[in-house]
Amino acid sequence: MQRYVCLAILIFAPTAVVAADRPNIVMIAIDDLNDWVEPLSGHPDVKTPAMARLAARGLTFTNAHCQAPLCNPSRTSLMTSRRPTSTGVYGLAPWIRNVPELADIVTMPQHFRSHGYRTLIGGKIYHGSYGRKAGQEEADVWGPPASVGVRPKKKLIGPTPGGNNPLMDWGVFPHEDEDKGDWRVASWAVDELENMPEDKPFFLSVGFFLPHVPCYATQKWFDLYPEQTMTMPPILKGDRDDTPESSWFIHWYLPEPRTSWLEKNDQLRNLARSYLACISFVDSQVGRVLDALEKSPHADNTIVVLWSDHGYHLGEKAISGKNSLWRHSTRVPLILAGPNVPRAARCEQPAELMDLYPTLSEMVGLPQADGIEGLSLIPQIRNPETERTRPAICSHNAGNHSACDNRWRYIRYADGGEELYDRKADPLELTNLLWGETVDAKYREQADKLAAFLPQDEKPLAPGSRARILEKRSDGFYWQNEKIIPEEVVK
Ligand SMILES: [Ca+2]
Numbered sequence: 141m142q143r144y145v146c147l148a149i150l151i152f153a154p155t156a157v158v159a160a161d162r163p164n165i166v167m168i169a170i171d172d173l174n175d176w177v178e179p180l181s182g183h184p185d186v187k188t189p190a191m192a193r194l195a196a197r198g199l200t201f202t203n204a205h206c207q208a209p210l211c212n213p214s215r216t217s218l219m220t221s222r223r224p225t226s227t228g229v230y231g232l233a234p235w236i237r238n239v240p241e242l243a244d245i246v247t248m249p250q251h252f253r254s255h256g257y258r259t260l261i262g263g264k265i266y267h268g269s270y271g272r273k274a275g276q277e278e279a280d281v282w283g284p285p286a287s288v289g290v291r292p293k294k295k296l297i298g299p300t301p302g303g304n305n306p307l308m309d310w311g312v313f314p315h316e317d318e319d320k321g322d323w324r325v326a327s328w329a330v331d332e333l334e335n336m337p338e339d340k341p342f343f344l345s346v347g348f349f350l351p352h353v354p355c356y357a358t359q360k361w362f363d364l365y366p367e368q369t370m371t372m373p374p375i376l377k378g379d380r381d382d383t384p385e386s387s388w389f390i391h392w393y394l395p396e397p398r399t400s401w402l403e404k405n406d407q408l409r410n411l412a413r414s415y416l417a418c419i420s421f422v423d424s425q426v427g428r429v430l431d432a433l434e435k436s437p438h439a440d441n442t443i444v445v446l447w448s449d450h451g452y453h454l455g456e457k458a459i460s461g462k463n464s465l466w467r468h469s470t471r472v473p474l475i476l477a478g479p480n481v482p483r484a485a486r487c488e489q490p491a492e493l494m495d496l497y498p499t500l501s502e503m504v505g506l507p508q509a510d511g512i513e514g515l516s517l518i519p520q521i522r523n524p525e526t527e528r529t530r531p532a533i534c535s536h537n538a539g540n541h542s543a544c545d546n547r548w549r550y551i552r553y554a555d556g557g558e559e560l561y562d563r564k565a566d567p568l569e570l571t572n573l574l575w576g577e578t579v580d581a582k583y584r585e586q587a588d589k590l591a592a593f594l595p596q597d598e599k600p601l602a603p604g605s606r607a608r609i610l611e612k613r614s615d616g617f618y619w620q621n622e623k624i625i626p627e628e629v630v631k
């Protein structure tokens with residue numbers, strides 16, 4: 141109980157806390173990491189000792205979901221605590237500052253800076269190079285950008301469908317771990333932690349790129365997952381026979397190969413193994429940052445939070461990649477540790493990544509920023525059993541949403557297509573309970589209950605939107621401004 145008393149003082153008497161004494165924050169972001177981490181048990185073989193160590197001294201949200209299954213809209217949502225349906229940012233563009241209506245939004249680092257924090261951003265926090273050119277408007281210190289690091293001269297796996305995108309590659313690539321972009325980002329964070337000025341509290345954001353494709357790792361990371369004996373993800377043939385046609389429209393044409401292509405080209409096992417190897421590599425970089433923090437004078441006064449921007453399919457439901465509204469795309473690691481956070485605790489209540497902004501603000505005693513839409517997770521930090529008042533919502537372009545409460549997942553597409561899964565009985569979301577001629581009244585009732593939480597006033601695409609954008613117009617769906625011909629679906 142003692143620790144919650146301290147927290148209460150921080151929360152309810154912010155003015156009594158001198159700025160320099162506020163807790164620091166280390167925020168670790170990982171790109172395209174699904175629930176294949178030890179704390180979420182998403183894959184039986186996965187080895188993530190650093191994340192397990194963080195979970196052992198903190199609180200793991202086991203039912204946390206991104207607000208969009210794609211980099212830019214997910215990160216925009218997290219950093220502004222606004223839903224994609226409130227900003228109109230659904231695609232890989234635009235950057236918020238290029239949209240007049242969003243140009244003055246106060247992001248999480250900016251909010252902390254305006255209350256006396258030194259803010260640092262290294263690696264992938266915003267999508268691509270967004271914010272970097274603006275320099276100090278977004279953060280006091282910018283570290284190295286996200287990068288793959290050294291790459292093979294040509295693709296390891298040969299041409300892939302959907303335009304042979306150079307990122308669509310994976311496998312053992314002999315090089316030095318030190319030559320990877322994520323190694324450089326971790327080294328920068330370690331250096332900053334060792335040399336942090338003492339005059340202000342700090343908010344250090346460290347963004348790792350792997351296991352985003354291309355999934356290159358050195359042999360030692362592959363050796364953790366022997367090719368012949370590694371566990372393949374469970375893939376049910378015909379799993380999409382009970383999902384609406386419109387479920388294909390939200391990932392209509394992508395560089396990420398379908399499962400059918402991966403199987404035909406004998407690449408499914410190679411991709412899953414490469415993804416696992418890259419997860420373990422990136423976990424080792426998380427470990428370097430945690431080690432540096434633990435050795436520093438800030439160890440006891442720093443909140444650590446780790447998240448991923450969305451998940452990844454490795455063949456489940458006929459696709460690889462993201463851009464779906466199922467578990468594989470929306471469920472993300474979210475782990476908090478530090479002063480006043482319970483140790484080795486788990487919270488099964490729904491949580492949204494956009495809750496971080498108000499949660500971190502409240503944890504250090506800052507007032508809440510204007511216009512934020514997330515809910516503080518402080519009640520669940522105090523007592524992980526505390527019920528949430530609303531489900532976690534994920535949106536992929538206007539009109540397509542999923543809502544998860546403690547048990548169910550409801551999905552509705554822009555043309556009215558629906559799905560409902562009982563995640564307690566069916567954690568892999570294989571059986572759509574709304575499929576067929578007659579639907580059980582109790583499932584209909586459950587679906588309607590969750591549907592009531594879906595966003596009502598949805599912003600259309602923000603000016604400058606492009607890449608992975610979908611619109612339902614009066615004459616049908618348009619993928620990146622080209623009309624979708626449903627019969628041409630690539631399964
Ligand atoms: Ca991503």
Ligand SMILES: [Ca+2]
Nearest residue numbers: 379382570571
């Ligand atoms: Ca199914």
